[in-house]
Amino acid sequence: xxxxxxxxxxxxxxxxxxxxxxxxxxxxxxxxxxxxxxxxxxxxxxxxxxxxxxxxxxxxxxxxxxxxxxxxxxxxxxxxxxxxxxxxxxxxxxxxxxxxxxxxxxxxxxxxxxxxxxxxxxxxxxxxxxxxxxxxxxxxxxxxxxxxxxxxxxxxxxxxxxxxxxxxxxxxxxxxxx
Ligand code: HEC
Ligand code: HEC
Ligand code: HEC
Ligand code: HEC
Ligand code: HEC
Numbered sequence: 001x002x003x004x005x006x007x008x009x010x011x012x013x014x015x016x017x018x019x020x021x022x023x024x025x026x027x028x029x030x031x032x033x034x035x036x037x038x039x040x041x042x043x044x045x046x047x048x049x050x051x052x053x054x055x056x057x058x059x060x061x062x063x064x065x066x067x068x069x070x071x072x073x074x075x076x077x078x079x080x081x082x083x084x085x086x087x088x089x090x091x092x093x094x095x096x097x098x099x100x101x102x103x104x105x106x107x108x109x110x111x112x113x114x115x116x117x118x119x120x121x122x123x124x125x126x127x128x129x130x131x132x133x134x135x136x137x138x139x140x141x142x143x144x145x146x147x148x149x150x151x152x153x154x155x156x157x158x159x160x161x162x163x164x165x166x167x168x169x170x171x172x173x174x175x176x177x178x
Contacts, residue, residue, distance in 0.1 A: 037109040049143035
């Protein structure tokens, strides 16, 4: 009865070595700050948040409640775009309908991202009971940007800590680091 266990133990080692290899490779890298991510649909923030004054949190619905601000699901786009074809870029709205018809989520490319060892809670920054900061403090005048192509701020530790000092928020290592 010893031999099969030995074989089993060996294959467990082999499997975990293989998965360690896979996890070392990690997820696909997000674009560098200066990069120019090509989004699956050219989503115009200036039209939605500027011209039509749709509230940021109508789409980024969880900013006041959780760590992430949230990216809207296809359903929230279709509330308007079943009827609105768009006069300037109707072909982009066609792409949106194709994702909807296939029942697929839109694979948006992530732009703002801190390192995995850093904790960034949106709700602590934007909720009225927290920092009560405007989105533009960190993301710039998004309502004027046609397509977001890069970050408005460096997202370095110095940037975080400078504002924390100014606003008398905690600069304790453990509030930001896991
Ligand atoms: C009609 C829905 C809608 C509204 C309104 C909207 N957004 Fe967005 N936002 C999106 C979508 C879709 C994306 C993903 C595509 C992209 O990155 O351009 C996005 C992406 C972003 C990103 C980049 C996310 C990343 O990948 O890191 C930021 C920052 C952002 N929005 C901020 C804002 C702010 C600030 C406002 C208000 C001034 C706003 N948005 C209004 C739909 C919306
Ligand atoms: C509250 C209504 C509303 C929602 C929700 C909405 N849109 Fe729009 N969208 C509009 C309006 C209005 C226009 C401008 C149409 C025009 O000027 O002809 C537009 C324009 C666009 C355009 C450019 C088309 C053009 O010709 O201007 C794209 C692409 C687009 N929306 C994608 C999206 C996506 C993706 C979502 C979901 C993340 C979304 N929209 C959510 C109302 C909305
Ligand atoms: C104090 C700075 C700051 C403020 C204020 C802020 N953000 Fe962010 N935002 C960030 C950082 C940093 C990231 C990257 C977070 C990460 O990687 O976990 C981010 C990521 C995002 C993302 C992409 C990922 C996600 O969280 O879903 C969206 C969308 C976004 N912010 C929208 C908003 C909106 C809308 C507001 C206002 C309601 C806002 N942010 C306010 C700093 C800020
Ligand atoms: C523009 C100013 C500003 C920037 C930039 C900023 N923060 Fe903050 N942050 C605040 C304020 C103000 C608070 C305190 C909110 C409150 O009182 O609840 C806070 C609170 C926090 C908290 C909760 C602290 C606690 O005591 O539990 C964390 C975690 C945090 N920030 C992380 C970050 C990280 C990580 C970055 C950079 C990626 C960052 N912040 C950038 C203003 C900022
Ligand atoms: C307000 C949030 C915040 C606080 C407080 C904070 N850090 Fe950081 N730290 C960050 C962010 C954001 C990064 C990622 C920077 C980047 O990717 O460029 C980081 C990165 C780091 C790194 C990695 C450096 C690298 O090259 O990636 C170390 C080590 C570190 N911090 C240590 C500390 C120590 C020690 C303290 C306490 C004295 C501390 N941090 C306090 C936000 C914070």
